[in-house]
Amino acid sequence: MSTLPRELVVNILSRQPVKSLCRFRCVSKPWLALITHPQFAKLHLSQTRGGQRLFLIGESLYYVDIENISINADNANVAATKVVFPWMESETELVCIGSYNSLLCITTDEYADLFVCNPSTRECKQIPDFDYYDASHGIGYAESIDDYKYVRIYADAKKGIDVYSLRKDSWTNVQNDFRGKYTLVWGVTLNGAIHWMFTGNGPTVIGAFDLVEEKFKTLPLPYDNLKSNYFSYKIGVVNDHLFLIIQKSCVRKVYGPGNQFWIMKDYGVKASWTRSLKLSLRSSYKPLCYLNNTETLLISQYNIMKIFFNQKDPKYLNIDAVDEDDEFKGEFKTLKVDGIDGDHWTSVYTYVESLASPNYKNNFTAEEFLDLSTENALREYWF
């Protein structure tokens, strides 16, 4: 019987879905050591390029593989799979208060406890001394120091910003020099920073809290001097780009931008803000992602998911699919999600399938099982 060399075994395993790898941990001790190794997690993510998934919260938790969404002439549908985390007890309300890449921040028991969870591996970590109220929350990854950080920014700027390092397992409090008034329930993470919209006495800005330096910097908006009393703003991330929705926030006729959907094509570059699909003010849409590298945009509106597309000319989908009078020019379909208890869910988020672990000490299993007590021995064995 032929035996494949280790580098080819690593190659084949790095293309496996996460669920298969969770099962294959039981193959042998060296396999367990490989699959739980952070270097393998990175290789796996680069090979599979992290499939996008939706995470739905209803009476239970579910995920949907975006690749499985099928669209035909009559309808669009997809099946959901239930996710159960080890700490979950029935009958408690679960709320997501932040997400980045593969990790979601989920609170339970009316905001009493916070868990950072990877729905792909179902691995979780509880954040100690969690306090939900009077603050906005976010999670992100500081790549250069390989650390996930959970951030809590208080409405009262004098109380500063609490940062919890998942690598160090500890809290620090840093000063908030920014002192704006944030407008979001939770922060939006991209490029090693967590972003909030800030309004105050001056113009509205996007503040980006750098997770390595633990300091704020500002990002430009497409317009200068936008006053918060006439407009409201929503930022988010769609396919690794920051988006901004500008909506007129008062009934009175105001001159200026309204119902606009912008995407920042080059991070931090003002001129790269690009006007995209116009969105209806009244319906508070939340863009989720583009489907499988097409121009077809998946959005949610409360607990309904819609898919925007333009069959006649998909290339121009992004442009003026909805005109100034909120009339749909482009076409859309409502995505039907099967397999949800009571056919009802309340919120939806995107995440990336990966082996990323919220537990930095997880590697003890590798060392315990393999007599490879050093990082180098493990590296030499597999890589």
Place this chain on the structure above:
Amino acid sequence: MSSSIASSSSSSSSSSKKEKKISLKTSDGEVFEVEEPVAMQLEIVRSFFADNEDVTEQTVMPLPNVSTAAMHGILEYCRAHEEFRRRMPEAAPEEEVRAFEAGYVDRKSNEELKEMILAANYLNISKLLDFLTGVAAKRIENKSVEYVRAFFGVENDFTPEEEANLRREYEWAFEGVDED
């Protein structure tokens, strides 16, 4: 490197004037006469001929790590791709390539697949290696732990207690697995 070159006076190699052929000898002694553009897809062959100026048309290059069976599989793939390239030099006919590749691996057993992966790795044909490891990945992705151990020839070194604990921890990952 030159010490491993064997000379051959095979009469068939000199007969075809119009198309240059390269002779490759497998581990079990069979000599394959391969059209040059096909043989050059094998990186090990290409670099051998690029690095050795004294080789002639009579040179037979030995490939001690490749069996005859694996060589047949390798050449079938490389010839098909050369044909696609010759017909459509600008862009490969993607659907045809996919159909060929699907039919090509369906006929291969796990053992044959692994042998070809080893051969593609040794011959350094990155495109084929990438394709074959992808096929192996697809083949095991929904299989049981026992199937995967047998596929890779991995010995289970857990105690029954250790394995039972791990299985309990990841119980959900064992749902919906294919029959072996």
